[in-house]
Amino acid sequence: MKLYYMTGACSLASYISLNEAGLKFEAVQVDHKTHKTRSGEDFNAINTKGYVPALRLDNGELLTENVVVLQYIADRNPGSKLAPAAGTLERYRLMEWLAYINSEIHKNFGPLFNPSASEGVQQYARDNLIKRVDWLENALGSRTCLMGEQFTVADAYLFVVLGWTSRVGVDLGRWPALKRHHERIAARPQVIAALKAEGLK
Numbered sequence: 001m002k003l004y005y006m007t008g009a010c011s012l013a014s015y016i017s018l019n020e021a022g023l024k025f026e027a028v029q030v031d032h033k034t035h036k037t038r039s040g041e042d043f044n045a046i047n048t049k050g051y052v053p054a055l056r057l058d059n060g061e062l063l064t065e066n067v068v069v070l071q072y073i074a075d076r077n078p079g080s081k082l083a084p085a086a087g088t089l090e091r092y093r094l095m096e097w098l099a100y101i102n103s104e105i106h107k108n109f110g111p112l113f114n115p116s117a118s119e120g121v122q123q124y125a126r127d128n129l130i131k132r133v134d135w136l137e138n139a140l141g142s143r144t145c146l147m148g149e150q151f152t153v154a155d156a157y158l159f160v161v162l163g164w165t166s167r168v169g170v171d172l173g174r175w176p177a178l179k180r181h182h183e184r185i186a187a188r189p190q191v192i193a194a195l196k197a198e199g200l201k
């Protein structure tokens with residue numbers, strides 16, 4: 001498999017999950033500005049959506065969208081318990097987390113990273129982000145991970161997006177349970193390995 005990633009982007013969740021699952025893969029860095037790979041390939045031609053993560057499967061197909069790529073990775077090694085078995089209620093709970101992180105948290109960062117977004121749009125996104133993270137803080141409560149004790153791909157995804165708070169002037173410390181979650185995930189050896197591989201540590 002080949003993972004196309006941009007440094008520090010949401011694709012880091014896939015990088016972490018591939019590591020955690022112990023899967024063999026090639027990591028291909030895509031330049032954030034030029035959308036070219038290190039070898040000069042045009043990423044927009046590889047993934048016409050123009051965004052990461054994109055996972056080239058062993059059969060040649062390209063899989064995109066965080067929510068799907070993360071579950072695909074988890075399912076490649078069920079023993080790693082990165083996702084509950086397909087078809088179980090627990091699996092739908094995992095999908096519920098992934099959908100929430102994707103549409104309610106991740107997507108609210110977009111305008112905050114976009115210098116051309118107006119002050120009003122940025123304020124709207126910031127208020128929405130804070131409201132959604134407030135909910136998450138209560139929902140996580142005293143649990144170690146989103147699904148309870150077991151680390152899953154949803155924790156990897158949450159770790160990555162909440163890591164962006166410092167870049168948009170939001171202090172993660174205002175959510176103590178989430179801050180503890182973030183610190184626990186940051187200490188995992190495979191997370192450290194992924195951060196180092198992306199040059200973030």
Ligand SMILES: N[C@@H](CCC(=O)N[C@@H](CS)C(=O)NCC(=O)O)C(=O)O
Pocket residue numbers: 006009010011032050051052053064065066067102
């Ligand atoms: N719907 C997509 C969105 C992915 C996305 O937003 N990727 C961002 C990085 S976090 C990206 O590649 N943006 C293109 C760019 O920065 O040029 C998904 O959930 O996978």
